[in-house]
Amino acid sequence: MDAKGISRAVISRLPRYYRYLGELMEDGVERISSNELSEKMRVTASQIRQDLNNFGGFGQQGYGYNVQYLYTEIGKILGLDHVHHMIILGAGNLGQALANYVQFEKRGFKVVGLFDVNPVLAGVSVRGIEIKMISDLEEFLKNNSVQIAALTLPKNKAAEMADLLVANNIKAIWNFAHLDLTLPENVIVENVHLSESLMRLSYNLNRYVNEHQQ
Amino acid sequence: MDAKGISRAVISRLPRYYRYLGELMEDGVERISSNELSEKMRVTASQIRQDLNNFGGFGQQGYGYNVQYLYTEIGKILGLDHVHHMIILGAGNLGQALANYVQFEKRGFKVVGLFDVNPVLAGVSVRGIEIKMISDLEEFLKNNSVQIAALTLPKNKAAEMADLLVANNIKAIWNFAHLDLTLPENVIVENVHLSESLMRLSYNLNRYVNEHQQ
Incomplete structure (x- = not known):
C-alpha cells in the first residue's frame, strides 16, 4: 500500500x-x-x-x-505529464537499446546522458547523445538536472555506481544489473532481472512438458 | 497455482x-x-x-x-539442468544484447539463431552467430531443435511472428514487444514490458516527490 x-x-x-x-x-x-x-x-x-x-x-x-x-x-x-531526465550507466548493447528506444521519449523519459567505463566508447554517439566516461559522471550530475538513472553495468560495478548516484542526489534507479541494490529508503528502485524472467519461462516450459509426458 | x-x-x-x-x-x-x-x-x-x-x-x-x-x-x-535452445527474432540492440549475454548460456539457454527483417544485418555475426533473415525462419525451425523464441521485434511485427512460431511448434515465447500476445493455451509466454517497468518507476518517484512536498 x-x-x-x-x-x-x-x-x-x-x-x-x-x-x-x-x-x-x-x-x-x-x-x-x-x-x-x-x-x-x-x-x-x-x-x-x-x-x-x-x-x-x-x-x-x-x-x-x-x-x-x-x-x-x-x-x-503515473507521472507521465511531465518530462523526466534519465541517464544510462553502461553503454553496451542493452544501454544503447534503451537509449535508442524512441517510445520512452514519447512518454516523457528523455535520455540526457550515456556513460561507460570502456574508453573505446568515448565520444561515440547514440541518437545524438555522446557517450561519456563514468569519471565525468559526478561533474555531469552537478550541472544537469537528472531524475532517473538506468543501470546496465555488470554486477561487479553496479553497487558502487548506485552509491555514487545516490550521493549525487539521484532518487530513482532503473536497475538491470543482477543484484539487489542496498540503498537508502527514499531511493526508488525498479528492477528488471532478465535472467530471472528467463528462468520463470523455463520453469513453466518444463512443467508443461512434464505434465504432458505423464 | x-x-x-x-x-x-x-x-x-x-x-x-x-x-x-x-x-x-x-x-x-x-x-x-x-x-x-x-x-x-x-x-x-x-x-x-x-x-x-x-x-x-x-x-x-x-x-x-x-x-x-x-x-x-x-x-x-527451474529446468536449468538441461540445455534449452533459443532463437532471437529481432537483431537490433536489444536482440544483440540478449545474444551477447553470456550468463544465459551458463544457465543452459543457448542462442542458436538470430533473425531480423533488415537486409543490412544479413550475415553480420554476433558472438559467432550469423544473423539470418526472417524469411529463413521456417526452414530453420524444421531443421533445428528450438524450445524458446525471444521476440524483440517492433509491436507491429510481433503478433504475426508469434503466430508463425506457434505454427512451427515453438512452445515458449519470451516477449519483449509491447503487446499482449494472443496464443493457444499450451504456449508459455513470459513478458518483459520495459515501458511498463519505467512507468512504475515514474509512479513511485512522483508519489515520493508529492508526499514530501506536502
Missing part, C-alpha cells in the same frame, strides 16, 4: 491500462464500456471498475469511459 | 533464491541457516522455510541448508 492506500497490484496494472487506452485512441475510439475493455484486456470488468475506482472512478454508469480523458488521467497518476 | 499446487508467487521467487545460492557458492559458503539467508535476502526466515517446503524442504532442523544441494535442486525445478 502507498500513502493513498493504493495497493502495489493496482499500481502495477496501471501501465497496462495506459497502453490499451493509448491503442484505443490510435484506433479513434472515443468511449469504451468496462465490459468492452474487459474483453480486450482479458481481465474482469469488475476488476477494471475496482481498479479505476481507486482514483475516483472516471466512468459514468451506462455510458462508459471517455478514452482520452482516462488516458490522460492515468498518465498523470 | 500449477498442477503441483505451487503458487505463482513462490515460483516467481525461486530464481532469486537460485541467484543468492549461486553467489554463496562463489563465496565458498557450504551451509546456511534460514535466518542467515533471510538476512541476506531481506525476506523473513519463515517465508524461506515455507517457500522451500513446497519442494520437500531441503533443510535440517538446527543444521541449515546445504548450499550446493539446494542450488542444484532449485536449478532442477
Whole structure:
C-alpha cells in the first residue's frame, strides 16, 4: 500500500491500462464500456471498475469511459505529464537499446546522458547523445538536472555506481544489473532481472512438458 | 497455482533464491541457516522455510541448508539442468544484447539463431552467430531443435511472428514487444514490458516527490 492506500497490484496494472487506452485512441475510439475493455484486456470488468475506482472512478454508469480523458488521467497518476531526465550507466548493447528506444521519449523519459567505463566508447554517439566516461559522471550530475538513472553495468560495478548516484542526489534507479541494490529508503528502485524472467519461462516450459509426458 | 499446487508467487521467487545460492557458492559458503539467508535476502526466515517446503524442504532442523544441494535442486525445478535452445527474432540492440549475454548460456539457454527483417544485418555475426533473415525462419525451425523464441521485434511485427512460431511448434515465447500476445493455451509466454517497468518507476518517484512536498 502507498500513502493513498493504493495497493502495489493496482499500481502495477496501471501501465497496462495506459497502453490499451493509448491503442484505443490510435484506433479513434472515443468511449469504451468496462465490459468492452474487459474483453480486450482479458481481465474482469469488475476488476477494471475496482481498479479505476481507486482514483475516483472516471466512468459514468451506462455510458462508459471517455478514452482520452482516462488516458490522460492515468498518465498523470503515473507521472507521465511531465518530462523526466534519465541517464544510462553502461553503454553496451542493452544501454544503447534503451537509449535508442524512441517510445520512452514519447512518454516523457528523455535520455540526457550515456556513460561507460570502456574508453573505446568515448565520444561515440547514440541518437545524438555522446557517450561519456563514468569519471565525468559526478561533474555531469552537478550541472544537469537528472531524475532517473538506468543501470546496465555488470554486477561487479553496479553497487558502487548506485552509491555514487545516490550521493549525487539521484532518487530513482532503473536497475538491470543482477543484484539487489542496498540503498537508502527514499531511493526508488525498479528492477528488471532478465535472467530471472528467463528462468520463470523455463520453469513453466518444463512443467508443461512434464505434465504432458505423464 | 500449477498442477503441483505451487503458487505463482513462490515460483516467481525461486530464481532469486537460485541467484543468492549461486553467489554463496562463489563465496565458498557450504551451509546456511534460514535466518542467515533471510538476512541476506531481506525476506523473513519463515517465508524461506515455507517457500522451500513446497519442494520437500531441503533443510535440517538446527543444521541449515546445504548450499550446493539446494542450488542444484532449485536449478532442477527451474529446468536449468538441461540445455534449452533459443532463437532471437529481432537483431537490433536489444536482440544483440540478449545474444551477447553470456550468463544465459551458463544457465543452459543457448542462442542458436538470430533473425531480423533488415537486409543490412544479413550475415553480420554476433558472438559467432550469423544473423539470418526472417524469411529463413521456417526452414530453420524444421531443421533445428528450438524450445524458446525471444521476440524483440517492433509491436507491429510481433503478433504475426508469434503466430508463425506457434505454427512451427515453438512452445515458449519470451516477449519483449509491447503487446499482449494472443496464443493457444499450451504456449508459455513470459513478458518483459520495459515501458511498463519505467512507468512504475515514474509512479513511485512522483508519489515520493508529492508526499514530501506536502
